[in-house]
Amino acid sequence: MKYKVKCWECGKEIENNFLDACPSCNGTLTIEMDLSHLEGTSPQDLRTRPIGVWRYDHFLPIGSKPVTLQEGGTPLYDCERTADELNLRQLHVKFEGANPTGSFKDRGMTVGVSRALELGCKVVGCASTGNTSASLAAYAAKAGLKCVVLLPSGKVALGKLAQAMFFGAKVITVDGNFDDALRVVRELSRAGDLYMLNSVNPFRPEGQKTLAFEILDQLDFQLPDRIIYPVGNAANIWAAYKALKEWQSLGWIDELPMLTGVQAGGSAPLVNSFAHGQEDFRPVEDPETVATAIRIGNPASGRKALKAVYDTGGVMTAVSDREIIEAQFMLGRNEGVGVEPASAASIAGLKRLLDEGKISRREKVVCVCTGHVLKDPDTVMANCGQLIKTEATIEAVRKVIG
Ligand SMILES: *Cc1c(COP(=O)(O)O)cnc(C)c1O
Ligand SMILES: [Zn+2]
Numbered sequence: 001m002k003y004k005v006k007c008w009e010c011g012k013e014i015e016n017n018f019l020d021a022c023p024s025c026n027g028t029l030t031i032e033m034d035l036s037h038l039e040g041t042s043p044q045d046l047r048t049r050p051i052g053v054w055r056y057d058h059f060l061p062i063g064s065k066p067v068t069l070q071e072g073g074t075p076l077y078d079c080e081r082t083a084d085e086l087n088l089r090q091l092h093v094k095f096e097g098a099n100p101t102g103s104f105k106d107r108g109m110t111v112g113v114s115r116a117l118e119l120g121c122k123v124v125g126c127a128s129t130g131n132t133s134a135s136l137a138a139y140a141a142k143a144g145l146k147c148v149v150l151l152p153s154g155k156v157a158l159g160k161l162a163q164a165m166f167f168g169a170k171v172i173t174v175d176g177n178f179d180d181a182l183r184v185v186r187e188l189s190r191a192g193d194l195y196m197l198n199s200v201n202p203f204r205p206e207g208q209k210t211l212a213f214e215i216l217d218q219l220d221f222q223l224p225d226r227i228i229y230p231v232g233n234a235a236n237i238w239a240a241y242k243a244l245k246e247w248q249s250l251g252w253i254d255e256l257p258m259l260t261g262v263q264a265g266g267s268a269p270l271v272n273s274f275a276h277g278q279e280d281f282r283p284v285e286d287p288e289t290v291a292t293a294i295r296i297g298n299p300a301s302g303r304k305a306l307k308a309v310y311d312t313g314g315v316m317t318a319v320s321d322r323e324i325i326e327a328q329f330m331l332g333r334n335e336g337v338g339v340e341p342a343s344a345a346s347i348a349g350l351k352r353l354l355d356e357g358k359i360s361r362r363e364k365v366v367c368v369c370t371g372h373v374l375k376d377p378d379t380v381m382a383n384c385g386q387l388i389k390t391e392a393t394i395e396a397v398r399k400v401i402g
Contacts, residue, residue: 002034003061005202008304017119020186020200028301029202030242031061035250043213043221043252051217053107053210059246060206066114067143071106072210074098076218076366081334082347086354090364092224093347094215095337097372101163103293103340104211104236104370105135111207112197113139122146125194127181129232129293130160131371136197137167148194150174150181155292157340157376177287178233179298199235200300208236209243215366216253224257225363226314230345230370231261231270232294234305241308257366258314260359261305262349264289264342265318270302274316279306290321290379293342293371315358319348325383327351331369338373346370 005014009027021028038058049055052073054066075095083091096104113136116124124140125148126132133149140147147169151161153176164171174181182198189196199205215227229237237259244256263271267287273280283298299305309316319327321341328344331337346367353359373380390396 001058001061001063004032006030006032018189018192018195020189020196028200028304031202031206033059033061033246035059035246038250041250043217043247047217051214053110053207056210056213059209059213059243060111061203062111062114062118064114064118066110067117067139068110069100069106069138069142071099071110072214074214076215077335077337079331079335079337082331085330085334086351087361088350088354088365089362091350092215092219092366093331093335093337094211094366094368095339096211096368096370097339097343101131101135101138102159102372102375103131103135104208104368105131106139107210108199108204108207108235109135109139109197112201112204113143113145115203116145116195116197117143119195121195123148123194124197125149125185125188126197127151127178127185129178129295130156130164131293131375132198133169133171134160134163134167137164137169140169141167146170148172150185152177152181155295157292158378159375178296179283182300198300199233205235205239205242205301208239209246211236211368212240212243213247216247221253223253223255224366226258226260226359227366227368228260228262228346228350229368230291230294230342231263231305231316232296232299232342234261234270234299234301236368236370237261238301238304238308241304241312244312256312259308259312260314260349260353261309261316262345263316263318264291264294264324264345265320267295267297268318269297270299270305271316271318273306274309279303281306289324291324291342291345292376293340294345315353317349317353317358319345319352323348323352325379328373329383332373337369339369340371340373340375341379343369343371
């Protein structure tokens with residue numbers, strides 16, 4: 001397993017293991033894997049191992065024994081009832097809520113925390129809208145590392161907060177939003193107080209590549225036409241692009257599915273740029289949405305995400321909070337699949353793009369549903385009907401059953 005850390009913008013090779021941006025141009029970092037030893041092989045060759053993140057370890061920049069909670073290997077559901085309702089040829093949902101801490105963040109964290117151990121770090125930290133902190137706290141516990149997480153004040157879903165505290169992280173809420181928390185963590189990391197495991201750490205997206213690998217694996221390497229991601233800080237959709245390009249470079253796939261990104265209307269800086277064909281974006285000052293996991297105004301991997309979408313012929317769109325909640329409940333009722341609001345943005349975006357004629361009804365589509373419904377019970381309760389109370393008698397209960 002050989003690799004180089006490079007600046008994604010100017011290509012400079014980065015030797016210092018503790019940088020989170022390029023010292024020359026301040027660009028984001030990326031990892032270039034040497035895959036030459038895989039030439040002449042096929043993805044089927046990996047199937048001797050159980051499905052999950054570490055089935056794909058040739059594509060992961062870790063040489064030591066990983067810190068793992070057996071992440072990945074999540075279900076890919078064939079959602080026939082929802083496809084019928086949307087009048088779409090085929091819809092699969094990749095249910096990332098089935099990961100150890102209930103979101104796809106575990107895929108990046110197994111790699112990131114393994115890297116922290118390789119580097120001999122003692123304290124790991126992150127800024128988070130919730131799921132990154134829940135995941136990091138769990139992997140830090142498994143690795144025996146100290147963990148510090150910075151959250152925006154308020155607006156963190158209860159389940160995520162409970163997880164981070166439960167796993168023993170030092171949980172700090174800062175007076176500001178996610179973008180403010182990230183700025184402070186970067187400063188702490190540069191001062192040497194902690195090893196930062198936000199997705200600007202290039203080891204994180206490497207683990208997240210496996211989400212895309214698994215989708216292709218589970219479809220027996222028959223490519224879908226499109227994969228739709230909810231987009232917040234934008235590393236996940238970028239990781240998918242990187243994954244697909246690596247398989248393409250090995251001749252394991254011919255084409256790339258159209259990568260499609262969905263943001264919430266109240267925090268949609270990338271959608272605005274996409275609409276104008278721009279490669280860069282203007283941050284949104286006060287991002288707002290019920291989908292707190294994507295409530296991010298200044299996506300750290302925003303430029304990478306735009307490239308991923310442009311290069312694969314995908315699109316970006318924004319959806320309202322109402323559309324998000326409707327999609328969340330539709331998936332629950334139709335499929336028995338419970339996802340958190342941000343995750344449902346992918347379904348809401350699909351519906352909108354179908355209605356607008358930007359996605360053909362003849363496509364085979366995969367929606368990535370990033371986190372579990374139990375992450376945010378308050379939003380569920382706020383959108384459900386009333387709880388029914390009765391006396392403890394058969395007559396009383398029959399009366400309300402009707
Ligand atoms: C982190 C997260 C996202 C956004 O992923 P990015 O890589 O930041 O774009 C979406 N949904 C959920 C549930 C998340 O936890
Ligand atoms: Zn650079």
